[in-house]
Amino acid sequence: MSSTLAIAGTEAQTGARGAISLSGITRIFAGTIPAVDHIDLEIKAGEFFTLLGPSGCGKTTLLRMIAGFETPDEGRILISGREMQSVPAHERPVNTVFQSYALFPHLDVEQNIGFGLRMRGVKSAERKQRVDAIMEMMQIGAFAKRKAAQLSGGQRQRVALARALVNEPEVVLLDEPLSALDAKLRAELQIELLRMQKRLGMTFIFVTHDQHEALVMSDRMAVMSKGRIQQIGPVLDVYERPRNVFVAEFLGLSNIWQITPISDHEAETPLGRLTISEMLPAARMAMIRPEKIWLYSEDAAPYGRPNQFFGIIREAIYMGAATQYRVEVGENKFVLAYDTNNQAAERSWRPGEKIVVELKPENIMLIEP
């Protein structure tokens, strides 16, 4: 009895309903460069997982292979512990929300949402009940009899999501589902999508090229480039401790320098000598996020701390909640810094003002080229 439980316990790692395991996934299109290059990835059951990367990085191809629209040239895909090699798209326990929504134009909202249930032979009474329930949950009941062409972008988005969710799939695949919407609606739907996912507890795999969206929504994410995963981990880790230059630059602004380590806690950089908390003899590059840089007026800089530089504000871009500064700290040496405009903010700076910038040693991260 106990041994059975133990087995069930280990099984839960990769075999849980909604867990996905990819190993060695490779897809090479007619050319020579792989679109997806030996990707290993474990996605936990019930997780909101984001594949983030620029267009052409292979994230959509990877999603399409999980959906079954593409066949990997190499590698294995397991969904809920089951091998998907020989399972065609229409038999996989996943549903997709397409970038273009792909609503059937000849069917109304109700019929679109009920399509999957109908194809699986769910009786019309039960079908109606489930469709009505999801329409109520998504607040689209009012458009039940409308055709897709008569809906706004946001409504279509909701219908597309409802059409996937009503089937209660083990995994929901979302291919840039919000990219066609305006900023405000997009922000609303991000939150709605997230609430829906937490409420239903389904695994969501979300593809986007928008770093902000990825940060807002995901539990964990994988940053992809050129068919490979550059970094994978919880959102906070990936943002705060990017592994390499690509990840650092793709996830927001950063100050990046080449460095030459000279002691356990010190390195030569183009800015000058910097104290860095976590130092490695082999380190070649370092970065710091603009919001981690402290700005002081010349007379207010705390005394005796390392990594302080005199500088002149060269550019101040007011962005509402924060202001972005470009500070010249030496001839042609610039530092990018953010200062939030909250109550505690001492003041804002104007171009030409002399200030002191401080880079705290623990906020400087070593990265790979």
Place this chain on the structure above:
Amino acid sequence: MSGAVTEVALEQARQRRRLWMTSGPGLFWIVLFLLIPSLVLLGIAFMSADDYGAPILPLSLQPFQQVAGFSLLGWDAGNISILLRSLQQAGIATLVSAVLSYPLVFFILSRPEPIRPLLLLFIVLPSWTNQVVRTYAWLELLGPNAPLTWVAHHLHLVAPDLGIAPGSFAVTTGLAYNYLPYMIVPLYASAEKLDWTLVEAGRDLYASGAKLFFHTVFPQTLPGLLSGVIFVAIPAFGDYVVPQLLGGDKALMIGSLIANQFTETPDWPYGAALTLIMLVVTGLGLVAFRVLSRRLGGAEEASI
């Protein structure tokens, strides 16, 4: 104020002139070759025939009685069955060409883009030859001594000594063959625009095989199909050459029946009445079809 009014009036006059200049030639053509002949036909249909079949006065309803099957010898179902046979042959030919067109169109679309126009050309090319010549070729292929007929004999599908042609089957084959390009071209045009994401959405939502086709591909290609149906069904219904050459006496269709009234056994008023009835049937068919395609939704291309 009055200056603005004259300006508007002048502009309207200019637009009217432009309208007449652009649509004038077309209107002239329609009036000369469609409207006037149809009116002449309408007139002739209500006249009597002389001994040589030429139209003479007095006006008479006899031609229409003849169409309905009444003659000196009493009522005969011949004409009704010819009309029904014509509808049936046109229907089957349309169905056959539609069924053949789908795989062909998707085969062409599956080829690399640069060679697709060439493949389409191969389909259209035969119709550059005269229909009579092509139909004669079928007569050879389906005639009494042709290999296909020999196979049919052995399967006891055709009586010994007879060919597949002449006969109904040969007429259907000939019609479907002749009008196939008119189905393929509009179907190709709409299949080319097919949104494959919808097909993927169908697969994603558990559809496969025939279900997938009828729920995702078919609705999208419906406009092209409906256009094709009109392009095939109407000319096939009134076709003269194919039933004449491949049909023999037993497979007489309305086109041949009409032709007979102006050639072999002349009776112009009767022929004119038949033609009118055929036009009315075609017109009603088009109207019914239009209603149907509206009901099916989004078939703009088919609205003739």
